Structure formats: C-alpha cells, structure tokens
Amino acid sequence: MKNQISKTYLFKIYKKYFNELRILTYRIRQDYSNFRKYRATFSDFDGEILYCLVRERKPNIVYEISPDCGFSSIYITSALAQNNSGKLYSFEIEKKKFNIDTKKLIKNNIKNYSYKNHEIIIGDVVETSKSFANPDMVLIDSCHDEWFAKWYINHLFPRLNDIAFVQDITFYDRVEYSGESKVLMKHLKNKNYISLGIIERLENFKKINNFFPKRRSFESNSIILSKKIKIEKVLPNKEDIFKNNFFNLRINNNRIYEIENKLEPFPQRQNIHRTYLRLSKIKDKGFYLKKAIGFAITQLHYNSKPFNETLLFLLLNLNLIFMLRMLFFHPSSAVVLLRNVFTQLKDRIYKRI
DSSP: TTEOOOOHHHHHHHTTTTTHHHHHHHHHHHHHHHHHHHHOOOOOHHHHHHHHHHHOOOOOOEEEEEOOSHHHHHHHHHHHHHHHHOOEEEEOOSOOOEEEHHHHHHHTTTGGGGOOSSSEEEEEEHHGGGGSSSSSSSEEEOOOOEEEEEEEEIIIGGSSSSSEESSSSSSSBBBOOHHHHHHHHHHHTTTTTEEEHHHHHHHHHHHOOOOOOOOOOOOOOOOOOOOOSEOBBOOOOOOOOOGGOOOTTTTTTHHHHHHHHHHHHHOOOTTHHHHHHHHHHSSSSHHHHHHHHHHHHHTTTTOOOHHHHHHHHHHHOOOOHHHHHHHHHHHHHHHHHHHHHHHHHHHHHHHOO
C-alpha cells in the first residue's frame, strides 16, 4: 500500500490514527488562542491528513517550505515524535515576524509539541536547501508566483523520494488564482494527483472529522502528488462559477442563486448565537462572544432578532465594550435594545408583585 496513495489508502490511515488525532487536535484547540496572536493558516483537514501521512510513511527527511509562524510544523513534528525517527527542516525566508526573531517565535509557538530533530533554516530556500539531504516528503506552502513553482518542479521534485503535499493550488471546485497554481496545474495536466478538497467532502471522511475540535475550519486547497509512487486520480471539478468574483455582472437569477448556495452552508442550524452566548458563560468568553456577534451580523439581512438578542445579553452581562461595538456597527438597534430592557424590567416588577 505504501507504493500507492488512493482514497482507500487515505481513509485507512485516517481511521488508523484516529485516537492520536483526537488527542492532538484537542491540544491544538486548547493552544489555538496563542496562535491567533500571530498567524495560524493551515486548515484542519490538511493538518490531519499530513499527520497521518507522516505517521504511516515514516520519512527520514521532511522539508517544510515555509512554516510561517509554525502552525503546520505542529502536525509534522508531532507525527515524527510518534514515529521516534525522522528530521524536519523548516525553511523560512523571513528573519523576523511581528518584530520577533522567527526562530524564537516558531519555537515558542510549538514548545508544547517540541521534537528534538527539528531545524529551522532562515534564508531563501532556493539556495539554502541545496546543502541538505534529499527529502522523502515535502510540504510546500510558500511563494505563489510562477517562478517559484517552476523552481520546485524542476529542482526540488527530482530530489523527492516520496510525496509532495502542496497547499494553495486547487479547491474542490476551483483552481487558485495565482501564478504558482497556473504553472503547477499545467505541469500536472496529464498526471495524477489527489485533491484534498474532494476527499474532505466524502461522507466517510466527514464522519471521522466531526469528532475533532475545530481549529481553523476552512476548506482544503491542497494536493498530493509524486513522481516516484502511484497516485490515484482524484481531480477537482474545475467549473468555477465564482471566477474569482469577476463573473459577468449581467448573469441571470439562477446563476446568482447557485453562487449563494455555494457560499452559504446548508442546512444551517437556527439561532446559533444563543448557543455561543451560552458557551461564553462557561469558557473562553471573548472567543464565543465574537462568534455570537459574527453570526448575528451575518443574519441581519434576514432577521434582526439574533442581533438584538445578542445586544441584550451583552448589556445584561455587562459586556459593554462588545455591546458598544455592535451599536456602532448598527446604531438603529439602540431603540430596540432600550425597548427590550424596558420589557425585562417590567416583567421583573410584575413578578415581584
């Protein structure tokens, strides 16, 4: 099976490392507030599949280009630690991020997942990677220009012993709008690769994924490819109705509704704000209040009730800064808020009588 990667293979290892992923994703979720201070841009499903691939294929050398603030590094180093073998080389071009030394920032971010066989190399990977051993696996989430894709196709892929995991290339229904994706997709025109955007929508994968806490729950735009092993053809549907938001402004209503349906999840649970408000009284108050406010704002064009209920909750629980921000966004709601407060006071007086 290691000589071939397919939907069946990916599902097998997703089940195999289920218990490890439950533990790891829980830990990452607990630490996620620290990552939000900087950047955490690696999506949940990508991280889970990457972890499983490293665990199962047991690479000796892994390249990570570019780790940014280290969020993707967690999945790789955690898998290598379970393997008790292998080394990760993280190539990052920026010497500093957020006015902090990049090495220090990454090491601090992943200290709870530390793995001794991890080296962070600062500099241009085009030059710095030349002096290191050939990789078994590579994660590429870096420059999105044409020249960079040409570089790794011509100079890095020939050195690769096993598989490449490349982010920001194609979603399940549309190719990324970048020079990198254009060059790589042209290179892969008559070759097999796996679109993880398709995989994550399969029901058997979704059932497993539902057990894991959300960290950065965005759809995958990654692909898996290789020159050395057999890859099943799992290609995206490339009919892009969005056209990077440059669709014809004279499109008919049917097309407009189709675009809406792609953007808005279905079916959607009602009154999500109430659940988030309740959760804010248990844990991570600011985190869940922001979620409740965000949902309430998205519903304003349909229904103002979630917005007004959230405002009242914030006032009654003395979360005044959040309340004032909402009123600044939608000042006319102040009238409804005063009416609701009056109603609450009146009900309490009647109950006492």
